[in-house]
Amino acid sequence: MPLITLRQLLDHAADQGYGVPAFNINNMEQGLAILRAAEACRAPVILQASRGARSYAGDVMLRHMVQALAEMFPRIPIVLHQDHGNNDATCLSAIRHGFTSVMMDGSLLEDMKTPASYAYNARITARVTRAAHAVGASVEGELGVLGSLETGEAAAEDGSGAEGRLDHSQLLTDPDQAVEFVQATQCDALAIACGTSHGAYKFTRQPDGEILSMDTIAAIHAKLPDTHLVMHGSSSVPQALQDLINAHGGHMPQTWGVPLAEIERGIRMGVRKVNIDTDCRMAMTAQFRRVAQEQPGEFDPRKFLIPAMAELEALCRDRLDRFGAAGQAERISPISLDDMARRYASGALAPRIAAARAA
Numbered sequence: 001m002p003l004i005t006l007r008q009l010l011d012h013a014a015d016q017g018y019g020v021p022a023f024n025i026n027n028m029e030q031g032l033a034i035l036r037a038a039e040a041c042r043a044p045v046i047l048q049a050s051r052g053a054r055s056y057a058g059d060v061m062l063r064h065m066v067q068a069l070a071e072m073f074p075r076i077p078i079v080l081h082q083d084h085g086n087n088d089a090t091c092l093s094a095i096r097h098g099f100t101s102v103m104m105d106g107s108l109l110e111d112m113k114t115p116a117s118y119a120y121n122a123r124i125t126a127r128v129t130r131a132a133h134a135v136g137a138s139v140e141g142e143l144g145v146l147g148s149l150e151t152g153e154a155a156a157e158d159g160s161g162a163e164g165r166l167d168h169s170q171l172l173t174d175p176d177q178a179v180e181f182v183q184a185t186q187c188d189a190l191a192i193a194c195g196t197s198h199g200a201y202k203f204t205r206q207p208d209g210e211i212l213s214m215d216t217i218a219a220i221h222a223k224l225p226d227t228h229l230v231m232h233g234s235s236s237v238p239q240a241l242q243d244l245i246n247a248h249g250g251h252m253p254q255t256w257g258v259p260l261a262e263i264e265r266g267i268r269m270g271v272r273k274v275n276i277d278t279d280c281r282m283a284m285t286a287q288f289r290r291v292a293q294e295q296p297g298e299f300d301p302r303k304f305l306i307p308a309m310a311e312l313e314a315l316c317r318d319r320l321d322r323f324g325a326a327g328q329a330e331r332i333s334p335i336s337l338d339d340m341a342r343r344y345a346s347g348a349l350a351p352r353i354a355a356a357r358a359a
């Protein structure tokens with residue numbers, strides 16, 4: 001089937017009460033593993049490419065790769081989403097290359113390091129949303145800066161993250177401002193900050209409410225019950241993968257990610273898109289290390305990539321299952337971008353925030 005939009009998928013997920021993992025993709029092996037998982041559990045899926053992925057693989061390669069996946073897995077609804085777009089050009093060029101959805105991350109300036117003002121964020125997100133909706137594509141905005149409530153820092157290892165120390169007011173999305181932001185920008189989905197951060201080193205202990213603020217999500221959902229919320233930095237950093245990496249020559253200091261039970265709780269509170277990259281990286285790397293150590297004479301890359309794909313497929317299957325996306329694929333028939341554009345133009349897809357105003 002043709003690629004579908006994020007908005008169509010998340011409206012369905014909200015209606016049926018499930019969440020959708022958004023897996024980052026850079027190459028064919030990740031694409032095959034993710035789609036094999038989706039096919040096995042009959043789930044829709046979001047593939048997202050960062051700016052780093054676009055320069056690693058190239059826009060033409062990514063476009064054709066995802067088209068090939070859609071052709072190979074015709075029963076699976078696929079969204080192709082730009083992860084952390086930093087300006088209009090990144091988002092609009094993604095749409096030109098066949099992405100059906102973009103994230104305009106105006107919580108940081110274009111350098112993706114400097115926290116931006118609310119006014120800047122609202123202005124650029126509204127502008128990108130107008131342009132994207134004119135051609136039927138969806139937009140995810142972000143309010144609040146991702147970073148650790150333990151240290152006040154964003155993970156430096158990753159392509160997108162604030163530099164310097166942040167205070168609690170920056171690290172936790174303000175629910176009232178979230179209402180204002182959705183109204184001002186008309187975005188389709190809202191990424192929120194609640195103490196998660198990108199990369200493997202999110203928490204120095206099993207997180208509790210002090211350092212992973214699920215209450216923030218509950219408060220935003222209470223004010224914006226119809227807005228699709230997005231959790232970034234949602235890898236669980238499984239102990240088994242840390243152990244597998246470390247047992248085969250790796251050196252990852254002990255760390256904790258976002259417990260799956262907390263993500264499941266988030267899904268019950270309006271979280272519809274759950275961003276996972278680090279876990280996918282760890283799954284493949286663990287198998288690369290295992291094969292390299294157990295078979296030091298091996299030099300065929302496929303002998304590394306085949307078990308790496310199997311490990312990633314198992315991880316993706318687990319997430320699609322646990323978030324409730326399994327079995328949903330056949331319930332979705334694609335709405336074209338042109339039709340989505342008409343629906344936006346008619347006002348039918350405008351954010352519903354009356355309940356928030358009344359509160």
Ligand SMILES: O=C(CO)COP(=O)(O)O
Binds near residue numbers: 083198231
């Ligand atoms: O949020 C992400 C991509 O936008 C990925 O987060 P992780 O680093 O936790 O996988």
Ligand SMILES: O=C[C@H](O)COP(=O)(O)O
Binds near residue numbers: 052053083198277
């Ligand atoms: O935004 C976070 C993702 O993990 C993408 O990372 P990347 O920029 O290294 O591809």
Ligand SMILES: [Zn+2]
Binds near residue numbers: 108142
């Ligand atoms: Zn951000």
Ligand SMILES: [Zn+2]
Binds near residue numbers: 084198232275
């Ligand atoms: Zn992210």
